[in-house]
Amino acid sequence: MYLKTLTLFGYGQFHDRTFSLDRGLNVILGPNEAGKSTITQFITAILFGFPTKKHPALRYEPLDGSRFGGSIELVKDQVTYLVTRVDGPRGGRVTLKNLTTDLPLPATQLTTLLAPVDAQLFTNVYAVNEMRLGTVFQASKQVLTEHLQHVGAVGSDFWLAQAKTLDQTAETLYKPQGRKPTLNQLLQEHQTLRAKLAKANEAYTTYWQLLKDQRDSRQQQTTLQHRLTKQRATTDQLTHLQAQWSTFEQWQRLGTATDQPTAGFSQEDATELERLRHQLTASQTSAQANQRRLRDLQAHTQLSSLFQQYLRVPDQVDPLFDQLAAQTAAGQERDRLAATDQELAQRMGAIEQQYATADGRMPRPFSLQTTQTFKQAQADLQLATQKRRRLQQELNQLNAQYQAAQPTRRQRNPLADKQLGWLAAGLVVLVGAMFLPGTLFKLIGAVLGIVVGYYGVFIVDGETPASREAQQLTADIRDTQAQLREGNHRIDDLNNQIDAVGTSHGLDHLPVEQWFAAQTAIGEWERLTAQRQTVHDQLAQATAQVTTFMTQATTALPTLKGQSLTSILTQLRQLQSTQQRLITQNGELANLTGRIRQDQAAVKTAEHAVATFLRTRNIPDTATFYQTYQAIRDQGNRTAQRQALADQLGAETLAALQGFSDQHQLQQQVQTAQDQQQADQRQLDTVTTRLATLAGQLAQLTTNGTQTVLRQRLANLETQMRATTQDWLVARLTSQWIRATLLAASGDRLPRIVARASTFYAQLTENRYTKLDLTAETLRVRRAADGVWLTVDQLSRGTAEQLDLAMKLAFAVVMQPQAAMPLVIDDGLVNFDAQRRQAAYRLLTKLGQQLQIILLTADAAAAQPATGRRVLTLTT
Missing domain, CATH: 1.10.287 (Helix Hairpins)
Structure with missing residues (x-):
């Protein structure tokens, strides 16, 4: 059985989403929170039922209010079924339909269709994740044997339940x-x-003495309780004073500050001094700036040779001043277009190098019809190839069965058809014996039932001659060979169609796998060609504009010939600035002289005001003023802090702390009080323990x-x-x-599972461990390097999880004839290192030829192209 499509109506973060799956290895790639675990839980829920509403975290109900549920299209025995499950009672409402015959089926038939696998077995074996891989630490022969009995023995569910009930009853x-x-x-x-x-x-000899001791102990307990209560109050008070001692010391230190004079050093005085200093600084700054400007005007009085040349042709140069901004933009645009043209040429060259033919011609793009035809041919070719591989496998299996069915095997005992009858008879005798009176009769009946069942299972031989199958196998082999020949013709036709598409579009020199990628590159190349032509036209226009301007400038000013556009624009701006400066320079010189005299007078006035301010306060400079001002502010802050600390301590606590000379004296009294309290508590505990002992002794004496x-x-x-x-x-x-x-009915499969798991584990660990041994308590492995046997708890977590994966893969492969279920692996390889993870991917790809595997992972390495591997991508 394999899953063909998953349709999620509304499940977790998915809404109306469908995933198509192949029979082999399906890799669903996605980052964290992309919905991989949601898909795993969806498969389990649709096949076996939704969890109850007592477990909302496992239900994945959609938050957008859409219909909760989905459907799975599955194929079993070449018949396609559609299982649909939506929200409802008892695990959800289920509908089942046979799509091959287009007939609805009863919902109860789903259990029969999935049998002998139920939800518990599917979760324990076929649904693999990191957490469940850790169950190898609890693996034992008994656990694996119960899984085998569940799948391998018909009707074993009932008897396993009966055995479990009997075990529980016995326990x-x-x-x-x-x-x-x-x-x-x-x-x-x-x-x-x-x-x-x-x-x-x-x-009775000790009863009255115990009563007397009890009365005396109770009186002593009451006295000790009163004394301990008073001592606790004293200890709490001293401990509180000790905790406040650091605050008390701060209060004492703040009371030792010296007084400072306050006249003339208030906040208003500081503000006034700042205003006077600002006036002085502003006057000095203005005077210095005017003097620098005067020196600059005098230094620029002489004119450059280029300006003298400009004075001879101002009518030709002045129009060029109006074009400076436009020509600057034109030059920048020309440089940008040139860089764009070069970038486009490089991108086109890279595409041509990868996809052009030997003579330099680019392939032609596909039309929409050609694309659809090519996709359909590829899909048909993949299906035909998979069908041929499946038919070849079936033919090999039929040939092997035919060889094994030759009439060389033992004939079946005529009593074989009655084997189940013997087993049932023995069980009836055993169960009936449980209702006989007397233990002796029960034991005799139980032994008789065991003997009858043992004869039916072990004495009667159930084999049949192989010749009865030869005729049917021969017909199946011929039919499979005919289907193989037809499939080969179909594959040849599809390959010819694909080759014709490549020839007509010039793609013969490229592998078929690159044709779709080449279509994107071809379209990009054609777009770049058109874009480059547009850039060429714009570049020519910008270049012509710049060339005209440079010709006009060099004709009027021959000194500029041979210089770049940037140099010409810079020198023209300097000429324009010099022209404007000379117009205003004469009037500015006169104004500067008057402002300098005014600035000098303002500086003298401001200096006199500051000196007067300092002299009235009998201080030499502004630094002394600020030191005195800050000292006065600090004194006020200390006074406020001391009052705040006094309020924090409280009058009672402050008075109590003042009664101690130092902290050491207080600590001694705290320690003395604590010691006394502990002594009283120990004495009270001793008396309480004595009372409990006396009560127990009295109770024991009165209840014997x-x-x-x-x-x-x-x-x-x-x-x-x-x-x-x-x-x-x-x-x-x-x-x-x-x-x-x-x-006895299913135990022969256990050695096969262990042998197959040994092979898988050797591949996963790169032959570091080559053999497994399943004991009654646990699994152990043999290290190939030195032959040492190791138990599971001696392995690293990653190596132990690889062992669990090997066991589950072996179970799924060996039990496939009885339980052909898909294997779902949800990020189960996260603890594997890179090399062993690649080995796991190779093993899963190989096993995909035998059973369906759905690997949900965030590892991009799992999505590398490989034969028999289909990749689906999820996004967050």
């Missing part, structure tokens, strides 16, 4: 290390009763009972123990017989 009666089972509790009670009986005569009652209870208990032991023995023997019988 409720007795477990070697248990405490709650009935027989364990009876044994414990038996031991207790015997001890009570031995002490029954010694109880008399000797006569204890002896009767002991006799009744021993009778109950004998009956419980008989029930436990019957349940345990019956369970063991059922498991032994089922193991």
Whole structure:
């Protein structure tokens, strides 16, 4: 059986999304949160039912309110079925349809269609992720055997359930290390009763003495409790004072500051000084700037030779000044277009180098009809190739079966058809014996049932002669060979169609796999060709404009000949600036002289104001003023802080702290109080423990009972123990017989699974471990380098997960005739290193020829092209 399509109506983040799958390896590639785990849970939910609403995290209900559910199209025995499941009671409403015959089927037939695989087996074996790969640490021969019995023995589900029920019944009666089972509790009670009986005569001699000790201890406990309460209050008060000591020390330090004068050093005085200093600085800055400007005007009085040349032809040069901005933009545009043309040429050259023919011609692009025809031919070719590979595999299997069916094997015993009858008869006898009166009759009936079942399973031989299959195998081989010949003709026709498309479009020199990629490149090349022609036209226009301007400039000013456009534009701007500066220079010189005299007078006035401010406060400079001003502000801040600390401590706490000379004295009193409190607490704990002991002793003395009652209870208990032991023995023997019988029907597959898993594990670990051994408790592996056997818990996590993957792959391959289910791997290889992950991909691709594998991963290496591997991509 394999899954053909997945359609998600509304499931998690997906809405109306369909995925098509192949029979072999399907790689669904996507980053984190792209929906890989959602798809895995979707497959399980559609096939086996939605989780209940008690587990909302596993239901993946859509948040947009769309219809919850989906459908899966699956193929089994060359018949296509459609399974649809939407929200509803008991795992959702299911509809089943046979698409081959276009007939609806009862929903209950889905369980039969998937049998013998159920939700638990599918989750444990066929749905693989990182968390479930870790179950190899709990793997044992018993666990794998139960999986085999579930799949390999017809009707084993019922008997496994019966055996499990019997085991549970037996465990409720007795477990070697248990405490709650009935027989364990009876044994414990038996031991207790015997001890009570031995002490029954010694109880009353000490009872009155214990009562007196109890009254004295209670009086002492009350006294200690009152004293401990008072001591705790004293300790808490001293501890609080100790915690406030650092704040108290800050309060003391803030009270030692010296007073500072305040007249003339207020905030308003500081603001006034800043204003006077700003006026002085502004006057000095203005005077210095005017003097620099005067020197600059005097230095630029002489004119350059180019300006003198301009004075002879101003009527020719002045129009050029108006074009400076436009010509600057034109030059920049010319440079940009030239760079664009070069970039386009490089991109076209790269495409031509990759896709052009030997004579330099580019292939022609596909039309829409040609694209559709080519895609259809490729799809048909892939399907035909897969069908031929499948038919070849079927033919090989038929030939092997034909060779194996030759009449050289043993004939079947006539009693073989009655094998199941013997087994059923033995079970009926065994179950009936459980209802006989008396333990002896039950044991005799159980032994008789085991003997009858053993004869039916092990004595009767069930083999048939192979010659009965030869005629049917011969007809199947001929039919398969005819289908292979027809498929080869179809493949040849499709290859010829594809070659004709390549010849007509000039793609003969490229591999077929690159034709679609080449179409994108060919379209890009044609677009770049048209774009380059447009750039050529614009470049020619910009170049002509720049050339005309440079000709006009060099004709009027011959000194500029041979210079670049940038140099010409720069010198023309300098001429224009010099022209404008000379117009205004004469009037500006006169104005500068008057402003300089005004600035000098303002500087003197500001200096006098600052000196007067400092002299009235009897300080030499502004630095002294700011030092005094800051000291006054600090004194005010300390006063405010000291008052805030006093408010924080409180008047009572502050007065109590002042009563200690230093912190050491306070610490000594805290330590003394704590020691006294601990001593009182220890004494109280001792008295409390003594009271509890006395209460237990008194309770024990008053509940032991008399000797006569204890002896009767002991006799009744021993009778109950004998009956419980008989029930436990019957349940345990019956369970063991059922498991032994089922193991005989399916145990031959276990060695095959272990052998196949050894081969797979060697491939996954690159032959570092070459052999597996399945013990009754766990798995172990043999290291090839030195032959040492290692248990699973001695392996690294990644190596252990590779072992689990090998076991599950081997189980799926060996059990495929009975349970041909797809294998779903959800990011199960994250703990593999790069080399072993590649080995896993190669193994999964190879196994894709035998069973369907759906690999959901974020590793891009898994999406590398390979025969038999289909890649689907998810996006967040």
